[in-house]
Amino acid sequence: MTDQNNSIQENLDVHIHIDYITTNSYTTPKLFFTIKNQGLAPVKLVKRLSIGYENTDNREVYLRITKNNSEENIAKNTVFYSREKTTNNDFEWLQPGQTFTTDFLLKDWYEFPNKPYEIQAVYDPTESLPLDESLAKNKYYSNKIFISKD
Secondary structure, rough: OOHHHHHHOOOOOEEEEEEEEEOOEEEEEEEEEEEEEEEEEEEEEOOOOOEEEOOOOOOOOOOOEEEOOOOOOEEOOOOOOOOOOOOOHHHHEEEEOOEEEEEEEEHHHHEEOOEEEEEEEEEEEEHHHHHHOOOOOEEEEEEEEEEEOO
């Protein structure tokens, strides 16, 4: 049996997909974010999966938006936010095969460049690491979604 306090291997898969939601004759993209434990041992994560921005804290998930095969993140913040700091109640063990998910409307959080561009999500536990040494310590990057001209 694996000791949950000493998870030997973090084998996490982050995946995103976009669906388009129509309300009141307006269509907007909604991003669905899933993190799955593909390993044999439990992994401790911050389960709240709060959305935010790369160079801020109080978040576990942010987007990278790139153009023309560049690695430069050109994502622009559209929300000034302040969330509650992470607490021990926000941590949970992700068992083998188990997933955590969240979703959000892209337009509520990001300003987008002219098409085409790519979107990638990142799970980043950096802000919470000082609270619990048994947390997954790495950043995990999702698949990339290419948003074309149409």
